Amino acid sequence: MLRADNLQFRRGQEVLFERLNFIVHPGQRVAIAGRNGVGKSTLFQLILGELEIDDGELEVPTQWVVGHMEQEAEVTDRPALEYVVDGHQQLRRVEEALAHTQEPNKLAQLHADYQDLGGYEAHAKAGEIMSGLGFSSEDVTKPYREFSGGWRIRLNLAKALMTPCDLLLLDEPTNHLDLEAIMWLENWLMRFEGTILLIAHDRAFLDACASHTLYLTNRSGQLFTGNYSSCENQRAERMAQDLAVQAKVEAQAAHIQKFVDRFRAKASKAKQVQSRIKALERLQTSAIVQLDSPYTVGFKNPDKVSNPLFSLRDVCLGYGETRVLENLGQSILPGARIGVLGPNGAGKSTLLKALVGDLKPIAGELTRGQNCDIGYFAQHQLETLDEAAKALPMLQDVRPDWREQQCRDYLGRWGFDASMISRPIHTLSGGEKARLVLAIIALDEPAILILDEPTNHLDLDMRDALALALQDYAGAVVIVSHDRMMLDKTVDDFWVIDNHTLEVYRGDLKDYTTARKNEVTSSKSAGTDSRKGARQDRAKQRASLKQLRDEVRKLEKQMQREQASLTDLEAKLADPEVYDSLPASELDDMLAKAGKVRVALAKTEEQWLESSTRLDQISA
Numbered sequence: 040m041l042r043a044d045n046l047q048f049r050r051g052q053e054v055l056f057e058r059l060n061f062i063v064h065p066g067q068r069v070a071i072a073g074r075n076g077v078g079k080s081t082l083f084q085l086i087l088g089e090l091e092i093d094d095g096e097l098e099v100p101t102q103w104v105v106g107h108m109e110q111e112a113e114v115t116d117r118p119a120l121e122y123v124v125d126g127h128q129q130l131r132r133v134e135e136a137l138a139h140t141q142e143p144n145k146l147a148q149l150h151a152d153y154q155d156l157g158g159y160e161a162h163a164k165a166g167e168i169m170s171g172l173g174f175s176s177e178d179v180t181k182p183y184r185e186f187s188g189g190w191r192i193r194l195n196l197a198k199a200l201m202t203p204c205d206l207l208l209l210d211e212p213t214n215h216l217d218l219e220a221i222m223w224l225e226n227w228l229m230r231f232e233g234t235i236l237l238i239a240h241d242r243a244f245l246d247a248c249a250s251h252t253l254y255l256t257n258r259s260g261q262l263f264t265g266n267y268s269s270c271e272n273q274r275a276e277r278m279a280q281d282l283a284v285q286a287k288v289e290a291q292a293a294h295i296q297k298f299v300d301r302f303r304a305k306a307s308k309a310k311q312v313q314s315r316i317k318a319l320e321r322l323q324t325s326a327i328v329q330l331d332s333p334y335t336v337g338f339k340n341p342d343k344v345s346n347p348l349f350s351l352r353d354v355c356l357g358y359g360e361t362r363v364l365e366n367l368g369q370s371i372l373p374g375a376r377i378g379v380l381g382p383n384g385a386g387k388s389t390l391l392k393a394l395v396g397d398l399k400p401i402a403g404e405l406t407r408g409q410n411c412d413i414g415y416f417a418q419h420q421l422e423t424l425d426e427a428a429k430a431l432p433m434l435q436d437v438r439p440d441w442r443e444q445q446c447r448d449y450l451g452r453w454g455f456d457a458s459m460i461s462r463p464i465h466t467l468s469g470g471e472k473a474r475l476v477l478a479i480i481a482l483d484e485p486a487i488l489i490l491d492e493p494t495n496h497l498d499l500d501m502r503d504a505l506a507l508a509l510q511d512y513a514g515a516v517v518i519v520s521h522d523r524m525m526l527d528k529t530v531d532d533f534w535v536i537d538n539h540t541l542e543v544y545r546g547d548l549k550d551y552t553t554a555r556k557n558e559v560t561s562s563k564s565a566g567t568d569s570r571k572g573a574r575q576d577r578a579k580q581r582a583s584l585k586q587l588r589d590e591v592r593k594l595e596k597q598m599q600r601e602q603a604s605l606t607d608l609e610a611k612l613a614d615p616e617v618y619d620s621l622p623a624s625e626l627d628d629m630l631a632k633a634g635k636v637r638v639a640l641a642k643t644e645e646q647w648l649e650s651s652t653r654l655d656q657i658s659a
Contacts, residue, residue: 040064041086041103041206041234045095048078048085055081057258059095063251065205068228068235070245070267073255074333075470075498079238082255083107083208086236099206106204108212109195112183119186119194120179123165126201130156156203168197171223172216173383189215200227207231210238214495217383218521222556240499242267243523267499334504335452336478338414340513341486344373345408348487348515349394354403356386356393362401363389365539371487375515378526380544380551381536387519390536391417391491394517414485416493421472426465430455430475437482453478454501469496477505487515494522523548545588587650594647601640608633 046059055078063069071079084090085097087107099105106126115122125131133156137149157164166179172193178186183194192215199209213221225247228235239245245252245267252263252270263270347370354367363386371377371394379387392398393405395415425433434446441449450460453474464472473496480488488509494502506528509516520526526548533544533551544551608629611617617626 040098040100041236042098043096044098046085046092046097047094048081048090048092050081054258059255059258059260061253061260061262063234063236063253063262065234066232068231068237068248068250069262070249070252070270071236071238071255072245072252072267072270072499073260074500075468077255079255080210083210083236083238086206086208103205104203105206105208106199106202107208108199108210110192110210112191112195114184116182116184118180119169119174119183120162120165122183122194123169123197123201124161126198127156127161127203129203130158130161133158161201165197165201168200168227169194171220171227172197173220193220196224204233206234206236208236211240212237213239213241213244213521216521218380218523218552219382219555221521222552226556240494240497240502241522241524242499242502243527332500332504333454334501336481336504337508338481338488338512338514339484341410341412341484343410344486344514345410347372348375348408348411350404350406352404352406354393354405355401356389356398357401358398363539364536364541367403367541369534369541369543371515371517373486373515374513375517376529376531377515377517378530378533378548379517379519379536380533385536386539387536388417388491390541391415391489391517391519394489408486410486412483412485412487414480414483414488415491416473416476416480416489417491418495420476421469424464424472424476426463428464429461430464430467431460433475434479437479450478470498470501473497474501481508485514487517488512490516490518490520492519492521494520494525523552591647591650594643594650598640598643598647601636601643605633605636605640608636 041063043059043061046056047054048056071082073079081090085092086099087105117125130153133149133152137146137153140146140149153159169179174190174193174197183191186194196209196212199207212224216224221241221244225244228237228248235248237245237248247266249266250264252265252267253260254263254270254274263273265273349369349371351367351369354364355362356364356367367390379390381387389398393400394407395413396407430450431443431446434450435441435443438446447457447460455471455474455478459467459471464475467475473493477493493505497505502522502525506525509529516529518526518529530548533546533548535542535544535551612629612633617629621629
């Protein structure tokens with residue numbers, strides 16, 4: 040087992056761990072949670088022996104092989120597939136010995152070792168991992184150096200997954216993955232037989248993968264049984280017992296309940312709205328543990344808004360001769376909440392670039408309303424920040440009408456303390472840069488927020504604060520995100536981009552992720568070459584689900600019409616004046632008609648129940 044006993048560690052004058060105790064047993068999958076700066080990555084460095092503890096004990100079983108995901112690796116010309124196979128170091132050592140051994144008996148033993156280590160299947164396994172993480176069949180032969188930074192991180196992750204080990208350390212493995220790759224990784228980790236320590240800011244990912252949660256705080260930590268949400272619930276129960284926080288809890292719960300009530304009023308039977316309500320209700324549980332959050336952020340609501348904000352007619356988008364998306368015919372209305380889903384490279388960011396005006400359509404008509412001010416967040420904005428600039432002067436340039444203290448207070452609500460606002464941008468972390476860009480965007484009154492992966496690098500507290508801010512925002516939102524909790528809390532409708540097309544998805548996020556997980560599982564053995572067939576199957580499955588949902592909606596509308604007709608007839612038949620004024624023949628006709636409507640309504644309800652049951656079974 041992995042054990043820490045009164046572990047103490049200082050970094051300079053800062054005490055990170057003072058009395059850290061925990062025991063991790065073989066086979067457990069442990070999420071390492073806590074705010075930025077509490078020492079999550081430092082704990083990994085201590086386990087790997089890259090840092091030495093100051094006092095106490097940190098015991099890693101000597102027989103355990105420890106694998107980890109490198110954040111930075113030496114740039115090499117090694118082909119991507121070979122780079123991934125390099126993660127199996129023992130296999131590489133046997134290969135090296137085979138190349139330099141001539142003695143027959145040793146060769147025989149080495150060949151046996153090679154087979155036992157899975158040498159004949161190693162490249163196929165590496166290819167499977169790369170495929171699951173989104174690499175194409177052409178990528179396997181490309182040199183490592185030709186990949187961008189995000190794709191190099193994916194290769195480092197693939198290399199770690201290729202490593203046979205007893206303990207696997209993964210630090211932010213989801214940061215550069217799309218939703219499909221994250222779901223594949225979840226399936227892979229659930230099949231892993233060793234022990235896992237996992238750092239991530241994706242709540243849904245932690246909930247899916249973790250069996251235990253080590254929450255670090257106040258220079259110590261506590262190991263909870265259960266995933267991150269379970270840990271949060273247990274912490275909330277303990278904090279709620281403190282009467283001093285009750286007033287704050289009630290105020291926060293009332294704030295959240297306002298949104299729950301607003302959306303429950305339009306719920307009817309729309310499954311995606313029901314999911315939205317459940318997600319909002321879950322916020323009440325997390326409200327308690329967010330009371331000491333360093334973030335109190337918000338977006339200004341728009342004054343004037345065009346209707347529609349955007350109108351797309353037969354729009355084709357692409358780059359040069361390459362067409363990425365075709366036949367787009369959607370509109371975006373005021374107050375819309377749209378999540379854009381689809382595999383990596385399908386064209387999600389291309390669509391967003393077209394909406395903000397960074398990309399002109401190849402064909403068709405994209406019309407933007409006159410009152411359609413845009414707040415746009417994209418990852419490239421972090422790279423284009425003036426590295427020598429500082430947060431406070433930057434804000435003062437944007438808002439020259441504000442006093443310095445106003446600027447300091449505003450940045451403080453976004454988590455910037457006195458020392459951070461005077462530091463050059465290049466000294467800020469990725470999460471701090473992202474918060475700064477969001478803070479600048481929030482100064483305006485946009486009619487629509489267009490957000491491309493806004494949660495990358497943000498910690499869990501900031502993600503929760505951003506979700507609440509988006510709930511409070513009255514404008515429209517179009518968001519691309521691999522954070523399922525963020526989508527659950529902020530999105531009403533989904534657009535799915537795949538195979539050069541855009542479809543309005545009729546289900547909720549659970550429907551989509553369940554279907555995608557089933558596709559990942561069913562296509563696992565088919566390998567990279569089966570992607571085209573998988574996309575075709577996916578399209579057929581979506582078409583089948585769409586047909587069934589359309590049928591359910593049609594029956595619901597029919598029930599409403601029949602119920603309205605029956606209610607009207609019954610109201611008339613309940614009126615004594617009707618019996619006195621109508622001829623007997625007309626009264627008989629009305630009674631007969633009411634009977635027929637009752638029979639028709641009962642038949643429609645039976646059909647609706649049957650179709651709804653089938654839909655629930657398919658979507659489950």
